[in-house]
Amino acid sequence: MEQFLAGAVTLVSNPTSIMIFIAGLFGGMLFGAIPGISMLTLGAIILPFTGNMTATDAIMLYSVIYCSGVFGGAITAILFNIPGAPENAPTAFDGYPMTKQGMAGKAVGAAVLCSSFGGTCSAILMMSATALIADWAISSFGPPEIFALVVFGIAVASSVGAATVWKGWLSVLLGLLIATVGLDPVAGIERYNFGFVYLLAGIHFIPTILGFFAVSEVFIQTEKSAAGTYQAPKVNLDFPSFIDFWRLKFAVLRSVVIGFFCGILPGIGATLAAFMGYNEAVRWSKHPEKFGKGELEGVVSSETANNAATGAAMIPLLALGLPGGALTAMMIGVFQMHDMEPGPLVFVNSSELVWVVFAAMFFANISIFFLGWLQTKTVVHLLRIPFHFLAPAILLIATVGAYAVRGLVMDVFVMFAAGIVAFYLRRSGYSVAGIILGLILGKIGEQNFAQAMQMMSYDMVPFVSRPIVAVLLIAAGLTLFGNLVKEVRQIKRSSAA
Amino acid sequence: MGCAGDLLSVVDHTLRKFLAGHWFESSFWIMLAVAAYVYSYEFDRGVEMYKFGAAGWPRVIIILTFVAAVGQLIHQLLTRDESVVISGVKVHTTTVAPPVLAASSYVRLGMILGLPIVYSAFLEHTGFYFTTPIFLVVYLFVTGERRPVWLIGVPALIFVLVSVIFTRLLYIGLPIGYWPGFYDVGNWFVVLLRS
Numbered sequence: 001m002e003q004f005l006a007g008a009v010t011l012v013s014n015p016t017s018i019m020i021f022i023a024g025l026f027g028g029m030l031f032g033a034i035p036g037i038s039m040l041t042l043g044a045i046i047l048p049f050t051g052n053m054t055a056t057d058a059i060m061l062y063s064v065i066y067c068s069g070v071f072g073g074a075i076t077a078i079l080f081n082i083p084g085a086p087e088n089a090p091t092a093f094d095g096y097p098m099t100k101q102g103m104a105g106k107a108v109g110a111a112v113l114c115s116s117f118g119g120t121c122s123a124i125l126m127m128s129a130t131a132l133i134a135d136w137a138i139s140s141f142g143p144p145e146i147f148a149l150v151v152f153g154i155a156v157a158s159s160v161g162a163a164t165v166w167k168g169w170l171s172v173l174l175g176l177l178i179a180t181v182g183l184d185p186v187a188g189i190e191r192y193n194f195g196f197v198y199l200l201a202g203i204h205f206i207p208t209i210l211g212f213f214a215v216s217e218v219f220i221q222t223e224k225s226a227a228g229t230y231q232a233p234k235v236n237l238d239f240p241s242f243i244d245f246w247r248l249k250f251a252v253l254r255s256v257v258i259g260f261f262c263g264i265l266p267g268i269g270a271t272l273a274a275f276m277g278y279n280e281a282v283r284w285s286k287h288p289e290k291f292g293k294g295e296l297e298g299v300v301s302s303e304t305a306n307n308a309a310t311g312a313a314m315i316p317l318l319a320l321g322l323p324g325g326a327l328t329a330m331m332i333g334v335f336q337m338h339d340m341e342p343g344p345l346v347f348v349n350s351s352e353l354v355w356v357v358f359a360a361m362f363f364a365n366i367s368i369f370f371l372g373w374l375q376t377k378t379v380v381h382l383l384r385i386p387f388h389f390l391a392p393a394i395l396l397i398a399t400v401g402a403y404a405v406r407g408l409v410m411d412v413f414v415m416f417a418a419g420i421v422a423f424y425l426r427r428s429g430y431s432v433a434g435i436i437l438g439l440i441l442g443k444i445g446e447q448n449f450a451q452a453m454q455m456m457s458y459d460m461v462p463f464v465s466r467p468i469v470a471v472l473l474i475a476a477g478l479t480l481f482g483n484l485v486k487e488v489r490q491i492k493r494s495s496a497a
Numbered sequence: 498m499g500c501a502g503d504l505l506s507v508v509d510h511t512l513r514k515f516l517a518g519h520w521f522e523s524s525f526w527i528m529l530a531v532a533a534y535v536y537s538y539e540f541d542r543g544v545e546m547y548k549f550g551a552a553g554w555p556r557v558i559i560i561l562t563f564v565a566a567v568g569q570l571i572h573q574l575l576t577r578d579e580s581v582v583i584s585g586v587k588v589h590t591t592t593v594a595p596p597v598l599a600a601s602s603y604v605r606l607g608m609i610l611g612l613p614i615v616y617s618a619f620l621e622h623t624g625f626y627f628t629t630p631i632f633l634v635v636y637l638f639v640t641g642e643r644r645p646v647w648l649i650g651v652p653a654l655i656f657v658l659v660s661v662i663f664t665r666l667l668y669i670g671l672p673i674g675y676w677p678g679f680y681d682v683g684n685w686f687v688v689l690l691r692s
Contacts, residue, residue: 164572169568170562173562184551186547187547189551190540191552192536222609225641388637388640388641389647389651392637393655395636399617400669404669415617416614450547450549450554495575
């Protein structure tokens with residue numbers, strides 16, 4: 001506690017640090033909200049300038065951007081079905097239907113509060129148990145465990161959002177198949193590129209997400225507009241009540257745990273945290289059929305989980321020098337620019353830096369609540385603009401977002417093609433979420449499976465004998481079995497009818 | 498207009514049928530699996546450090562896709578229904594009810610879906626700064642806006658805002674085109690925005 005207070009005092013007593021904190025907070029929220037132009041873009045742009053800052057200010061700036069950037073994309077996901085980043089994609093599943101039902105204020109309010117709560121809990125956990133948790137997670141979680149976690153994630157994702165078990169699986173498998181396009185992660189052999197140089201780099205998930213969510217939504221609403229059946233969403237600024245949150249207390253706590261746990265694992269991070277948080281909410285819900293149609297719990301679960309991952313991601317970075325994602329990798333660069341190495345010694349040699357960063361992340365998550373509240377009161381009014389004026393603007397922002405990721409026009413083409421595919425798939429009972437999760441997890445799964453097999457000399461017995469692997473694979477198996485039982489019952493009911 | 502509308506109507510109905518019908522739908526997935534499996538021989542090379550090679554992982558996915566496609570077909574044949582029950586609630590596989598459109602509306606739908614593809618095809622050649630204003634005006638026209646002031650004003654506002662934010666403030670290099678003339682226009686615009 002003394003160390004936290006010392007860090008907080010160091011932060012607030014320095015005007016430069018305060019300015020950097022505020023700039024990081026607003027910058028992260030802004031960049032997080034623009035699809036394609038994520039907090040990573042901001043991180044990359046400012047990286048050269050951090051050489052002129054103190055090491056403490058530079059690392060603190062990135063940690064604040066991380067917190068606010070993860071939250072930023074929730075607003076556009078809820079209001080326009082445009083997730084600012086992949087970790088906000090599950091927020092759109094229920095957030096956007098809520099907007100269409102005139103509950104935008106409630107959805108955004110829940111996102112604000114849960115992002116803030118999830119992030120703050122994560123920061124507290126991070127402060128209290130960094131060394132302990134890092135030691136356990138890193139020593140217990142190798143490629144076999146990450147692969148098993150991916151299998152579990154896929155098994156759960158296949159049972160969410162599709163009309164049948166099989167359509168759920170086909171959705172996830174389509175995503176996994178798309179993820180195999182490009183160079184294979186083991187030896188760099190070209191796969192499914194059909195001779196196109198562009199496809200060597202694979203199909204990026206940002207244009208695909210923009211196509212599946214934003215573009216297909218524009219197509220669907222414009223078609224409705226053409227048919228005269230479009231109904232503009234009502235603008236409503238009602239925040240969720242305390243009772244709403246109390247009802248969802250278990251979902252929030254579950255998402256904090258899931259998000260924190262996923263955040264610790266290198267390469268997994270906030271995206272899987274958000275999907276897992278959402279999927280588990282569906283799995284534990286008494287009314288899973290309500291998800292995807294405007295269920296507040298969906299927004300709460302994904303936004304709590306993705307922000308809970310932010311504090312956790314700092315644990316392997318600071319304690320072991322292992323970056324969990326792209327932004328934390330940039331932080332390694334910042335450390336090196338200041339002739340420092342993150343790792344266990346950083347707690348001894350640069351204790352002040354560590355606690356200023358912890359304090360900054362804590363305050364950043366608290367600030368999200370107040371800034372998000374103000375943002376809600378203003379941004380929701382964008383819904384008053386007629387949709388046929390918003391549609392070209394959404395398409396244009398999505399175009400720039402898709403192009404800016406890699407500077408490839410082909411990504412824009414992929415985005416529009418994905419939009420057309422999703423336009424038809426969404427009305428046929430397939431799960432867009434499943435496709436996206438398959439696409440994101442495909443490469444992670446394959447890479448870790450290959451590493452696991454090499455580690456185990458291709459012997460499956462020691463592989464499945466690892467306790468965490470066994471638990472995760474059994475959980476995945478039970479999920480599949482449960483789905484198949486439902487399927488059989490459904491067929492029996494149908495035959496009896 | 499009528500002929501094009503009829504054609505697009507047929508295409509749209511075929512696509513919907515293709516995705517919703519028992520045999521069409523399963524055939525698509527099975528054909529995809531077979532084609533992907535056959536193509537996997539193109540990169541089925543041994544990897545010294547990895548026993549399963551580059552084709553191992555995709556083939557597992559393909560086989561599972563085949564199994565799921567057969568499962569879906571069996572499900573549809575046994576239930577003989579396009580609707581399913583999820584957690585005790587009957588849900589139609591057609592989750593978004595497709596509105597019934599007139600032939601002229603199919604032309605509009607075709608343009609709504611096709612215009613962005615045309616736009617992205619031209620983007621690299623003619624550049625963002627030349628192609629985008631035209632795309633915005635045409636798209637707004639297609640979506641039903643006929644008032645000249647709005648038809649010009651709204652795209653102009655969107656274009657200027659997006660260009661200033663991304664080109665000047667965020668310094669993102671958008672395509673300026675490489676066809677003669679278009680490159681000069683794009684480049685001139687970038688210089689203007691950044692000066």
